[in-house]
Amino acid sequence: MDLSMLKDPQETVDSSRVPVEKTGKADRPLHDFPEHISPQREAPGPLAGMRVIDFTHFVAGPFSAMILADLGAEVIKVEPPRGEDFRQFPPADPALDGQGSPFLWANRNKKSIALNLKSKAGLEIAKKLVAGADVLVENYSTGVMERFGLGYEDLRETHPKLIYTSVSAYGRTGPYADRLGFDTVIQAESGFMSFNGYPDREGVRVLPVIMDTSTALMAANGILAALLRRARDGIGQRVDVSLYDTGMTMVGYGAMQYLMNGVEPKRLGNSSSDTAPTGAFRASDASFFLSSSSTAVFQRVFRVIGRDDIADDPELQDRIERLARHDELRDTLNAAFGQKPWAYWEPKLREAGVPAGEIRSLADALHSKETRAAGLVTKIPHPTAGFVPNIALPIRLSDTPMVDPVAAPTVGQHTTEILGNMGYDPDQIAGLEAAGAFGPNGITQ
Numbered sequence: 001m002d003l004s005m006l007k008d009p010q011e012t013v014d015s016s017r018v019p020v021e022k023t024g025k026a027d028r029p030l031h032d033f034p035e036h037i038s039p040q041r042e043a044p045g046p047l048a049g050m051r052v053i054d055f056t057h058f059v060a061g062p063f064s065a066m067i068l069a070d071l072g073a074e075v076i077k078v079e080p081p082r083g084e085d086f087r088q089f090p091p092a093d094p095a096l097d098g099q100g101s102p103f104l105w106a107n108r109n110k111k112s113i114a115l116n117l118k119s120k121a122g123l124e125i126a127k128k129l130v131a132g133a134d135v136l137v138e139n140y141s142t143g144v145m146e147r148f149g150l151g152y153e154d155l156r157e158t159h160p161k162l163i164y165t166s167v168s169a170y171g172r173t174g175p176y177a178d179r180l181g182f183d184t185v186i187q188a189e190s191g192f193m194s195f196n197g198y199p200d201r202e203g204v205r206v207l208p209v210i211m212d213t214s215t216a217l218m219a220a221n222g223i224l225a226a227l228l229r230r231a232r233d234g235i236g237q238r239v240d241v242s243l244y245d246t247g248m249t250m251v252g253y254g255a256m257q258y259l260m261n262g263v264e265p266k267r268l269g270n271s272s273s274d275t276a277p278t279g280a281f282r283a284s285d286a287s288f289f290l291s292s293s294s295t296a297v298f299q300r301v302f303r304v305i306g307r308d309d310i311a312d313d314p315e316l317q318d319r320i321e322r323l324a325r326h327d328e329l330r331d332t333l334n335a336a337f338g339q340k341p342w343a344y345w346e347p348k349l350r351e352a353g354v355p356a357g358e359i360r361s362l363a364d365a366l367h368s369k370e371t372r373a374a375g376l377v378t379k380i381p382h383p384t385a386g387f388v389p390n391i392a393l394p395i396r397l398s399d400t401p402m403v404d405p406v407a408a409p410t411v412g413q414h415t416t417e418i419l420g421n422m423g424y425d426p427d428q429i430a431g432l433e434a435a436g437a438f439g440p441n442g443i444t445q
Helices: 060-070 102-106 120-131 183-189 210-233 243-250 254-261 295-304 319-324 326-337 342-352 362-366 369-374 415-421 426-434
Strands: 051-055 074-079 110-114 135-138 163-168 237-242 279-282 287-290 356-358 377-382 386-391
Touching: 051 060, 051 120, 060 074, 060 102, 060 110, 060 135, 060 163, 060 210, 074 120, 102 386, 110 415, 120 426, 135 210, 163 210, 183 210, 183 243, 210 237, 210 243, 237 243, 279 326, 287 342, 295 342, 319 326, 342 356, 415 426
Parallel strands: 051 074, 051 135, 074 110, 135 163, 163 237
Antiparallel strands: 279 287, 287 356, 377 386
């Protein structure tokens, strides 16, 4: 859920109203996963040397900046002195000083500086950070960055090479630029929700933050394209990405089907309006999903269960006829699949070239052989929790691999380091602290 909406970077959500679960170390399955092992390599990440100033919070903005960090950019996260509110999302974890784990997911490989932007001294530091940046990413409500003198028009003349990235609910221009938006609201308004669920009830939201994550991917792609153009022409630009626009992409080819034919896709649960037999099936001990995406796959499925007569039925070589007889085909398959366990069917379907997979819980997926083979989940050191989980991005680069993961920073963890790298000496830092640049409690780290 991305706010792209706080009226002020120093505003906070009342965390006392957020439900808290108590989770102790004993509840963590980390012992099942290996520590991250750095591969033997000398090449830096592909974005090494790039500096990104991250004025974002919650999901879409931070995740887009984290992609750049994983690719080797130096990402400096500017947080209010108490930290951004996503740190408070449950479950609260004593090992994280009472904060929640969701923040870890979207803020790996970043440095954190805690600044009070309402103080002249804090705002001056922020502007100096931007002056040395290649990319700025922000996702506050429209107008907030402008009030701090950090809007695109404020910076484009003095920093012509800057890639200025805005992630918002409905875009930075137009009649809806002032609207606030959440992932779930966008799922509803884009029509995405109307695709999901069963035909005898209203559409349902998708629980994972798919609009936020997809918007982050769009933003990162836009930034990379802008950096490529800047490398060629030496000119920066604004990248403007919204959750709503992304939502209208995420409804997929159903939009094109409607625009061409006037037919809106219907909710079908786990079935398909395009292919048959496609959907959820049941072995004797487990459910699995199977997709018959073509006539060839349809034939393979029925040969696996020994029904060559159905595979070779002349009428069923036609996709429309298969859709019309979907229930009959499904019942035939379920009767056969139910005779033996998934461990029997899985290798047979795989060998036959049939796309099929067990319907898993999240826990089962994280602990699965596919996840382990890909090395997607490891554990990495954390300054207060000992070790925390790490879920890698699905990008594989042969010559400039992703950087080794470093856990999301604690609030202001790198404030002194960042200031030192900017040329501030200890006396100057002390003066900034006295001037309220870092909030009422001073430097937190």
